[in-house]
Amino acid sequence: MSFLLRLFPAAMFAAGACGPVLAETIGIAPTQSLQAALERAQQGDVLELAPGDHHGPIRIDRRVVIGGRPGANLVGNGSGSVVTVTVPDVTIRGLTIKGSGRDLQTMDSGIFLTKDAARALVENNRLEGNLFGVYVHGATGSRVQRNVIEGLRNVRLNEAGNGVSVWNAPDVVIAGNIFRYGRDGIFSITSRKDRFIDNRFEGVRFAVHYMYTNDSEISGNVSIGNHVGYAIMFSNRLIIRGNVSERDRDHGFLFNYANYAAIEGNRVTGGPRRGLIDREDAADDEKGMLPEPRGAQPSDEGPGKCVFIYNANHNKFRDNWFERCGIGVHFTAGSEGNEITGNAFVGNRTQVKYVGTQDLDWSKGGRGNYWSDNPAFDLDGDGIADTAYRPNDLVDRVLWTAPSAKVLINSPAVQVLRWAQSQFPALYPGGVVDSRPLIAPPPKPSASRSQP
Template sequence: MSRIRSLMPRASALRTALLAFSLAILPSAAVFAANSGSSGKEIPLQQLIDEAPPGGTLKLAEGTYRGPAVVAKPLRIEGANGVRIVNESDQPAVELRANRSALAGLAIRDTGAKTTAAVLLSGADSTLENLRIETVSSGIHLRDASRNKISRTTVSWAGPDVKMTEKGNGIDLYASHDNVIANNTVIGMHDAIYIENSNGIRVEQNEVNESRYGVHFMYVNDSSIRSNIGARNITGAMVMNVNRVEVTSNTFVKQSENVNSQGLLLFDASDSVFTDNRLEGNRVGIFVEQAQKNVLERNRVTVNYVGLQLKESENNRFQGNDFQGNVIPAEATDSQNNDVKANYWDSFQGIDLDGDGFSDMPFAINPFFQKMTKTTPPFQLFFQSPGMAFLEGMLTSSKQAWTTDRAPAMKPYAADADRPPGAFETTGTLVISLLLLGSAVTTIFVTGVRRK
């Protein structure tokens, strides 16, 4: 009996040791490594997913894997350098249906024509990171998917040179709330980042180029577009049918190759804030239509054809913005009760008698040219001509209804804004003017030929 008692502490110690050993190996048991990807053949990705444990990590070795594949359980799929997923089907290359899933470090080439995307996410609390997606459809779709994050991912068009309307969107969200889209690059898609019927969205520090709209919000509330960069799109940021949206510290340049190009467009936007954005070299810097109760402050609007275009909008606040080097500083029609003050207009010569830094004379935005060219576009040929200036000066009977900056700033706000225009800015203004002249001459010529 005493011998049996003497063995009990040893048995207890053995059980403790076994328990500690089991706990030590459990985390590694959740990692399933696929080492057959470098065999020279395309390995079916679905088979490896099915074999991986729920809640674990599937690590893909270098090689080529074949889609389509569906992830219906919590799973993280990681790729080493050289991991490539190819898909020629009409299904997504990878579809994440389960919550708490992830794709990381994968190159996905999706060449199957489809109405869906290369990656389809319909779960929650998942991540897509460090992906390289080449597609002939759309890049990423989120559908009824909340609290996810897309980061450090590149989406680009891999198909033939087709019309922009025949391409899909780069990153596309529908009915998907509280998602983060950060540090991604989208090139050459229909809309680079498209958000519809989704709230609580953060679009931050992305680069969006050569697409129709760089960032496109439709029916979006309580969301933000911050610190993004866009170039050579038709429109940098298209913000439509939104409430309580923040658009700040973005840079949109060279949206000028289309007659409808804008750096920033607000349509039916309300109770939103647009601050500290840089709009340069666009056809229209900021276009505002049917918008109300918004704040636009400290935006730098330079070297555009039209700096600000305001239409059928009311009760907005425009304050502390810099307008420099624009061919037309501003145009405004059918817009009432807007609070416009303390903006800098380089084409306006004010008088500051009390030395407070603001002009004692207001700057009234003459709508004559905008109204005339709207009904007869070829009249753009006469922009800034002596006759046009004379007519603008004569037709002032309704001046009290014009949008007016009641106290324009005497100096620009930006630290480097008072420097002489650089070569790019001077050339950009000249090119825009020449393009406008050519367009007007062509229109007049064609109209004349047709009338004959």
């Protein structure tokens, strides 16, 4: 018995010595080598960078947390990526990161997450003037949240990178970030089950650009004054809900070979692009340059098209708001099986452009859409106009094919033709008809706040 009592403390000491080493918090001064400190760190250590400039590039090959106190900068040498992560479960927070290279082929980034960097967390950083802000290159389950990401300015479009690029990285969340400048805010290609929520985009080409990305969500984002708000291409089964496009130049939403999506509660609003593009910038833009924003001369022109739908099938457009665009919806032949109900088309120069001979009824279940230029009555008070609404007539089709005919738009002959069509509906060409138009608009959506 006495032997066992003597053995027990020794066994307990040995077990403690072989157990996991407790993580440490290690302070790093600007005069110290951050890469050397990383090579000495143990799994789970926290490296806290003091204020000042710390020099990169660095490579993280163990599970650590790198955080910065206010004023801590991580500055690359202008070649390659500033931070490269090659192991799972790394956290990077609270830093200003700048100084990447500019080689598109090597994907030079502020932070580059390799395919082995699963579940990385990049939060509360400021990434300035890097080619790519964060490149998620196959890092499954990563989160990029609450960062300010500012890309390159005054370079040609084909020389700039994206704020965040996602390639083949399922279950990624990009949430609550602010994007400015560079090519696209978020670019996703060949991925699935990702969530892009509650981000803000200014001064980029496309706020969100989807290519071959399926079963994913885009919710609660705000795009202001970009070329295109949301470009959705070759992607299936998406949820696109509660997003806002304000004063984007060409399109609020663009759908190209996008299928089986739910597009609900979004808002596209035209109007002056104040503070983003002035006349001198516009000249640069024609040369393919990305302008640096300056004080703008207000323009009354809204987006060319609130929504452009090209060969996109079996989508549900519900309860969206499209206001003050050149064209509310440009809907092309080859798009089949789409449901378009409960939407508001307000003050667009042309509410719908549809070049096709097929009749399309944009109502379902006794509910159509609201059209601000529809003069119909609602005598029975059921909220549905008493007559169907046709956004286009034969004259519109003539103008689309022969724009020079606009000089005749106020001629008596054109007015007689339009009157004859209203009296004899059989004269109408095939096209969009709303058989149950709403007499009052639905509530105007605002950006929703989703949970990361």
